[in-house]
Amino acid sequence: MSVAPVIKLTDVGKRYERHDVLGGISLEVAAGSRLGLIGPAASGKSVILKLVAGLEQPDRGSVEVLGTEMVGKREVDLGAVRRRIGMLFQNYALFDFLTVERNVAFPLERRGGMTTDEIAAKVAERLRAVGLAGSEHKLTAELSGGMKKRVGIARATVADAELVIYDEPTAGLDPVTTQKIYDLLSADQIRTKATVIAVSSDVIALAGFVDEIAFLYQGKILYRGPAATIADAPDPIVRQFVRGELEGPLEDVRRDAS
Amino acid sequence: MIGDKWVAAVGAGGMKIAQEVGGIMILSGQVLRALFPPRIDRRELVKNLYKMGNRSVPIIVLTAFFAGALMVLQAGPFVKKFGATSLAGYGAGYAVLREIGPILIALMFSGRVGANNTAELATMTVTEQLDGLRALAIDPVAYLVVPRVLAMMVMLVALTALGDLVALAGAMVVARGMLDIDWMTMYHSFADTLKPFDFLLGIYKSIAFGAAIAMSSCYFGVAVRGGAVGVGKAVNAAVVAAAVSIMLLDFFLTYLVGG
Numbered sequence: 013m014s015v016a017p018v019i020k021l022t023d024v025g026k027r028y029e030r031h032d033v034l035g036g037i038s039l040e041v042a043a044g045s046r047l048g049l050i051g052p053a054a055s056g057k058s059v060i061l062k063l064v065a066g067l068e069q070p071d072r073g074s075v076e077v078l079g080t081e082m083v084g085k086r087e088v089d090l091g092a093v094r095r096r097i098g099m100l101f102q103n104y105a106l107f108d109f110l111t112v113e114r115n116v117a118f119p120l121e122r123r124g125g126m127t128t129d130e131i132a133a134k135v136a137e138r139l140r141a142v143g144l145a146g147s148e149h150k151l152t153a154e155l156s157g158g159m160k161k162r163v164g165i166a167r168a169t170v171a172d173a174e175l176v177i178y179d180e181p182t183a184g185l186d187p188v189t190t191q192k193i194y195d196l197l198s199a200d201q202i203r204t205k206a207t208v209i210a211v212s213s214d215v216i217a218l219a220g221f222v223d224e225i226a227f228l229y230q231g232k233i234l235y236r237g238p239a240a241t242i243a244d245a246p247d248p249i250v251r252q253f254v255r256g257e258l259e260g261p262l263e264d265v266r267r268d269a270s
Numbered sequence: 271m272i273g274d275k276w277v278a279a280v281g282a283g284g285m286k287i288a289q290e291v292g293g294i295m296i297l298s299g300q301v302l303r304a305l306f307p308p309r310i311d312r313r314e315l316v317k318n319l320y321k322m323g324n325r326s327v328p329i330i331v332l333t334a335f336f337a338g339a340l341m342v343l344q345a346g347p348f349v350k351k352f353g354a355t356s357l358a359g360y361g362a363g364y365a366v367l368r369e370i371g372p373i374l375i376a377l378m379f380s381g382r383v384g385a386n387n388t389a390e391l392a393t394m395t396v397t398e399q400l401d402g403l404r405a406l407a408i409d410p411v412a413y414l415v416v417p418r419v420l421a422m423m424v425m426l427v428a429l430t431a432l433g434d435l436v437a438l439a440g441a442m443v444v445a446r447g448m449l450d451i452d453w454m455t456m457y458h459s460f461a462d463t464l465k466p467f468d469f470l471l472g473i474y475k476s477i478a479f480g481a482a483i484a485m486s487s488c489y490f491g492v493a494v495r496g497g498a499v500g501v502g503k504a505v506n507a508a509v510v511a512a513a514v515s516i517m518l519l520d521f522f523l524t525y526l527v528g529g
Binding site: 062065066067087088090091092094095097099101102103104105106107108118119122 | 393394397398399401402403404405406407408409
């Protein structure tokens, strides 16, 4: 018996002003798996993540997440499925009116069902895991970019969500911290068996974390396959992007270089 | 050709105003929906009541004192000339309670609290904090906008009442110190001639002004587009919209109920 996918996008189209960002994408992510999304800038990677979280609505197609159709739903009706999702935003989206500790505690406080002591213990454990013990009472404005990113990761993973979305989890971090973060995310995913979808520009580091990678280009998925073999993908555009070569059929590179 | 451009510009301006008024109406509807049944974060409400109300007291007291004082100072030479010192308090009180107090305090409140509120919400919008709330299944309108709207409306009424008292005190101090009109004459001039409705009209106006400032400042905050430049434009638009709304509401309220 086949298990229903946690994420199922069917012929999803999204247009911003006159630009088709997604041109009929179909994508499935199985329960407990890790999928990485890569592609040139403005290829629609973050848009897919926002569609999955119900933060954007597509112009056409269907977006099914954790068994719930997200399209055409009112905000209030999306609450139940959003409580089962953890999300790290590209620009952190930390609440600057709260301390580090309260930012991480926020999802647990709002969800209810835990005592204050249980929340405090869970938050302390998460902050230790991301290397931010001792920063509990700082405001987010007092943190560096890397520290903000780690607070965002702690907040996204604190509630042991069934689906975790990472938008650039290691952008702006040094290689050692990047590896530490991916080790942490990996250990978390093994513990919680959550489904993970992650966007990153650091293809090599991402490939070490995810099982599969999908390559987005001009609103379409050009490649989907094992992360380990993406550098040898049959499509020359995918190979050029992953290998970082200037010469090749990738239009954005040729245009930017000229 | 110039005529065509002029018509196009007027049309575009009209469309923009209609879009913004529509946006404020939709947000007002969402705020009302969050109030019945109430879905208000008490911690946010208390924080905003303090931040918007208590911290505005010094500037409101200062403004109101000199507004009242100015009324008497302007009327002073004529009052003296015609020997009508018993009417000095009436003139100042009538103008302060019905017009000058509510308008001046609302404009000060808009500049201090409304602009700050727009900047805060706009910054939160452009840094995806509102999306962050939505991703955690929290309605940003119920969590952030409703407490701010309630706090602004409640605190503007309270500050207007306080400002009225301070303005009358300012009028008495100037009447005594600069025009040599004694305290009791001024007191009787207020007490014997002003009616409770003069005070209530100002309070009614402050309720309407509070709603206008709150809704415009919140709308331009959550509807912002772009980065830092967008935040600046949003603050500017909110302050202008609030000032225009205050003047329009004042005219219609005075015309309809203040005659």
